[in-house]
Every structure is written in structure tokens, then in C-alpha cells.
Amino acid sequence: MSATVAPPSLLAGRYQLERILGSGGMGVVYRARDLLHEQFGEPCSSVALKVLGETFAECPDAHVLLYSEFALARGLRHERVVRMYGFDVDINRHIAFFTMELMHGMTLDRLLLEYPGGMPWRELQPMAVQLLDAVAYTHRLGVLHGDLKPGNVMVSEEGLRLFDFGLGQSLLTTGLPGLSRGHIGAWTPAYAAPELLAGDALSMAADLYGVACVLYEMAQGRRPGERSSAESLPRPRQWPRHYWPALRTALALDPERRTISVAELREMMGCPWRRWFV
Known part of the structure; x- marks a missing residue:
């Protein structure tokens, strides 16, 4: 599975990408809207969404590396550590990604x-x-x-x-x-x-x-x-x-x-x- 530097604006039919929040290491983080949560009336539907960057997107085990990061942090529950939400794959475009809480500041x-x-x-x-x-x-x-x-x-x-x-x-x-x-x-x-x-x-x-x-x-x-x-x-x-x-x-x-x-x-x-x- 791979991702490009500029993935489609809609991933997995659910996440609407809005803008890049940051990049570095192995990934790019976007601000995104969770359209499913919006449909059910969730007042705060914004999340941060991470995909692989261009350098790592072509690696054979890149999606495993991304999942490994998600799995490592998903069990962390501390007010000073970012909260992970879920791991997903856009099957049609073969793009792996995970979502996490949107931090401000x-x-x-x-x-x-x-x-x-x-x-x-x-x-x-x-x-x-x-x-x-x-x-x-x-x-x-x-x-x-x-x-x-x-x-x-x-x-x-x-x-x-x-x-x-x-x-x-x-x-x-x-x-x-x-x-x-x-x-x-x-x-x-x-x-x-x-x-x-x-x-x-x-x-x-x-x-x-x-x-x-x-x-x-x-x-x-x-x-x-x-x-x-x-x-x-x-x-x-x-x-x-x-x-x-x-x-x-x-x-x-x-x-x-x-x-x-x-x-x-x-x-x-x-x-x-x-x-x-x-």
C-alpha cells in the first residue's frame, strides 16, 4: 500500500482532507473532517489524519510501519499524550492512514x-x-x-x-x-x-x-x-x-x-x- 504527497481530498468515503498540518519523519498530517460523525450530528468532527510521506510511500512494508506507529500509541491514555482514534485503508486508492485527535496551539x-x-x-x-x-x-x-x-x-x-x-x-x-x-x-x-x-x-x-x-x-x-x-x-x-x-x-x-x-x-x-x- 502506498500514499502520495497529495492524496485525494476524500479518503475512505469518510474523511474530507482540508489542509496540511505538518510533515516530517515518515508521514504527512492533515486536518480532516469526519463526515460520518457530522452526519450523526457530532458537533466536533475534526481530526488529524496521517498518511505516509513520499519517501516512505514506495517502501514494500510502508503500510506496516504506519500501522506499527498507530498500534504502539493507541493504548496510551494520558492528558499529555496525543490520543489515537483508528487505523483505516482507502481500498480503492490503496492508501493506509490513521486518525488521531486534533491538537491546537x-x-x-x-x-x-x-x-x-x-x-x-x-x-x-x-x-x-x-x-x-x-x-x-x-x-x-x-x-x-x-x-x-x-x-x-x-x-x-x-x-x-x-x-x-x-x-x-x-x-x-x-x-x-x-x-x-x-x-x-x-x-x-x-x-x-x-x-x-x-x-x-x-x-x-x-x-x-x-x-x-x-x-x-x-x-x-x-x-x-x-x-x-x-x-x-x-x-x-x-x-x-x-x-x-x-x-x-x-x-x-x-x-x-x-x-x-x-x-x-x-x-x-x-x-x-x-x-x-x-
């Missing part, structure tokens, strides 16, 4: 453009806790995100939402076809743990590194960048000194030295000050 990478020197702690701290809440929740369910970066975080008046599990994996046996994302070469270098770029498997430690890079950028206004060790990184001016050892540990280049979990980092940031020993 802007992505975190766009918001950060307004803070070139880093976000003030009073704004950063609650947002960081929400993001860590989302990742800690997925880890508890054995789900790895795999592509934690500002572009995969939506910001609105209701808070942060994590989305796009296209490079994610499950630590549990799901019965789904085993797909290796390594050949995709889609890791985002600025946020990918060094071991991922070296060809190692995705892990909780790699997710920890990715979310720590996001937090660092929120506080510093720029990414960690090239360095010989986490110890060589300067503490962001907007990041309190007593919280710095924990974030620095999460940014360790060696996964064996990331002796803190996402849940522990979240607990530390959500509590009043206490010393963090590393």
Missing part, C-alpha cells in the same frame, strides 16, 4: 524562537514537568518514543502534548511485525543519543537523553551541541544551580553514566528544592 520549536536566550524558569518549570510526565508515563507502559524533540511537542493554553511515535518501539511483546527503524536513518542528530547514532538499539536511556536535550534548549535557548562530555556543558542561566546536576547526568554521552530515570528527573523537578546527589 503551536509546536515547541516554534515557541522557542520567541526565547533566544532561554525561557524564564517560572515558565519553563511547569512545561518541563508536563513533558517529563508524558515520557515517564509511556516508559511505565513499556513504550519508547524514539524521537523526542521540540517539533514533536505541541504547546497550547491547556499545556503540553507529546505526539509522533513513528520512531518509537515497545519493550513488550505485542505480536506486531518486528520492524527495525535503524535502516530508516531518521534519528534527529541534535537530540538523538550518541549510541543511537552509532547504531545501538533504542532504550529508555536514549529517550532520557533526548528529553534532557529539549529541557536544555528550553533553558539555554540553544541545543547542547558537540562536546567531549556532559561536564563540559555550561549550566543554562535560566536553570537553577541546585537542579543542574540531575540534568547534566541525563545529558551524559555514555548511557551507563545516565544514572537517573525520566521519572526521577520529573519527581525532582516537581518538588521543592532538595539536593540531588550523583
Whole structure:
């Protein structure tokens, strides 16, 4: 099954595509109207609909990759994680797609453009806790995100939402076809743990590194960048000194030295000050 960059305006006789919301990774996301729900008087029928992008549409197992993403995230029920709706195929056009809740606001990478020197702690701290809440929740369910970066975080008046599990994996046996994302070469270098770029498997430690890079950028206004060790990184001016050892540990280049979990980092940031020993 395959999809084109510009699929027909109506898919499966039900979903009316309106406009592109974003593209990247392996897919394109559209805003769409669910005409079936409209027919039954549903007042809010808009959804987000994802199809494969041009690069992956011609891959023999592309539809399996798309379904794998849907299946990985469909069991997630958390206010800080995008909600999946359903997987479908337009039989006549051989286009696979899935629908999910339509999120409002802007992505975190766009918001950060307004803070070139880093976000003030009073704004950063609650947002960081929400993001860590989302990742800690997925880890508890054995789900790895795999592509934690500002572009995969939506910001609105209701808070942060994590989305796009296209490079994610499950630590549990799901019965789904085993797909290796390594050949995709889609890791985002600025946020990918060094071991991922070296060809190692995705892990909780790699997710920890990715979310720590996001937090660092929120506080510093720029990414960690090239360095010989986490110890060589300067503490962001907007990041309190007593919280710095924990974030620095999460940014360790060696996964064996990331002796803190996402849940522990979240607990530390959500509590009043206490010393963090590393």
C-alpha cells in the first residue's frame, strides 16, 4: 500500500482532507473532517489524519510501519499524550492512514524562537514537568518514543502534548511485525543519543537523553551541541544551580553514566528544592 504527497481530498468515503498540518519523519498530517460523525450530528468532527510521506510511500512494508506507529500509541491514555482514534485503508486508492485527535496551539520549536536566550524558569518549570510526565508515563507502559524533540511537542493554553511515535518501539511483546527503524536513518542528530547514532538499539536511556536535550534548549535557548562530555556543558542561566546536576547526568554521552530515570528527573523537578546527589 502506498500514499502520495497529495492524496485525494476524500479518503475512505469518510474523511474530507482540508489542509496540511505538518510533515516530517515518515508521514504527512492533515486536518480532516469526519463526515460520518457530522452526519450523526457530532458537533466536533475534526481530526488529524496521517498518511505516509513520499519517501516512505514506495517502501514494500510502508503500510506496516504506519500501522506499527498507530498500534504502539493507541493504548496510551494520558492528558499529555496525543490520543489515537483508528487505523483505516482507502481500498480503492490503496492508501493506509490513521486518525488521531486534533491538537491546537503551536509546536515547541516554534515557541522557542520567541526565547533566544532561554525561557524564564517560572515558565519553563511547569512545561518541563508536563513533558517529563508524558515520557515517564509511556516508559511505565513499556513504550519508547524514539524521537523526542521540540517539533514533536505541541504547546497550547491547556499545556503540553507529546505526539509522533513513528520512531518509537515497545519493550513488550505485542505480536506486531518486528520492524527495525535503524535502516530508516531518521534519528534527529541534535537530540538523538550518541549510541543511537552509532547504531545501538533504542532504550529508555536514549529517550532520557533526548528529553534532557529539549529541557536544555528550553533553558539555554540553544541545543547542547558537540562536546567531549556532559561536564563540559555550561549550566543554562535560566536553570537553577541546585537542579543542574540531575540534568547534566541525563545529558551524559555514555548511557551507563545516565544514572537517573525520566521519572526521577520529573519527581525532582516537581518538588521543592532538595539536593540531588550523583
